[in-house]
Amino acid sequence: MIIGYARVSKNDQHLDRQIDRLKKEGCERIYQEKVSGAGKIRPELDRMLDALREGDTVIVCELTRLGRSVKELFMLAERIGATGADLRSIKEPWLDTTTPQGKLLFAVFSGVSQFERDIIRERTLEGLESARARGRKGGRPKADAGRIELAMKLYDSRACPVSDILKASGISKATLYAYLKDRESTEKGT
Structure with a gap:
């Protein structure tokens, strides 16, 4: 069709x-x-x-x-x-x-596109390696230890809902649950 x-x-x-x-x-x-x-x-x-x-x-x-x-x-x-x-x-x-010619041209253009993606990836990795050599690290900065401690104490007290804990501590829900998961796996020894 x-x-x-x-x-x-x-x-x-x-x-x-x-x-x-x-x-x-x-x-x-x-x-x-x-x-x-x-x-x-x-x-x-x-x-x-x-x-x-x-x-x-x-x-x-x-x-x-x-x-x-x-x-x-x-x-x-x-x-x-x-x-x-x-x-x-x-x-x-x-x-x-x-057509065979159209398939060939598309394959060539696809190859060029893949080459471009690979070059970008290679440059990104080189840039990260260069930054690490200068003492810089990528990723998000660690959450403030005091805020995490406050959030964990509030969570353990079971005195308020998670939404209030997040407002009081200023951390995100994902951060809270990541720390809770980490603590749980540490307590289990895994």
């Missing part, structure tokens, strides 16, 4: 141009929505991805309708490919996984 996906960012924009182009390409079903590409919630895109079957072809007028970042586009293209479906962009003819 040839499936189209059309999206505009705002309610006052129109999908007509995209729908006309997708129909011209032979789309039998067109998923359409009016939501920002920056948002994580795109129900029609999710419905389309869930409905894909092996042999289907997804057509978009241009890649920006599918995703806003290279990373997001590659993730979506890989998800489409994992179902056995293909992806084609009208505006970017190099992206056509129905």
Whole structure:
């Protein structure tokens, strides 16, 4: 089945141009929505991805309708490919996984994208190592010992609810429970 996906960012924009182009390409079903590409919630895109079957072809007028970042586009293209479906962009003819050349170009671009992620990771690790060599440590600073002690005493007294303990001590719920868990495992000797 040839499936189209059309999206505009705002309610006052129109999908007509995209729908006309997708129909011209032979789309039998067109998923359409009016939501920002920056948002994580795109129900029609999710419905389309869930409905894909092996042999289907997804057509978009241009890649920006599918995703806003290279990373997001590659993730979506890989998800489409994992179902056995293909992806084609009208505006970017190099992206056509129905052809051997399109698959090759997508593989090259995917490789470049992975290379970029690996380089960023490598630089991050080098930066952390350099910072440690200078005596700096990453992560969140430890909570104030006095605040932790107050929170633990209040918790052990069972005199007030956790919400009041958090307000009085100024620590977060996650911090309180992390210290309680740590104390419990220390008492058990594990």
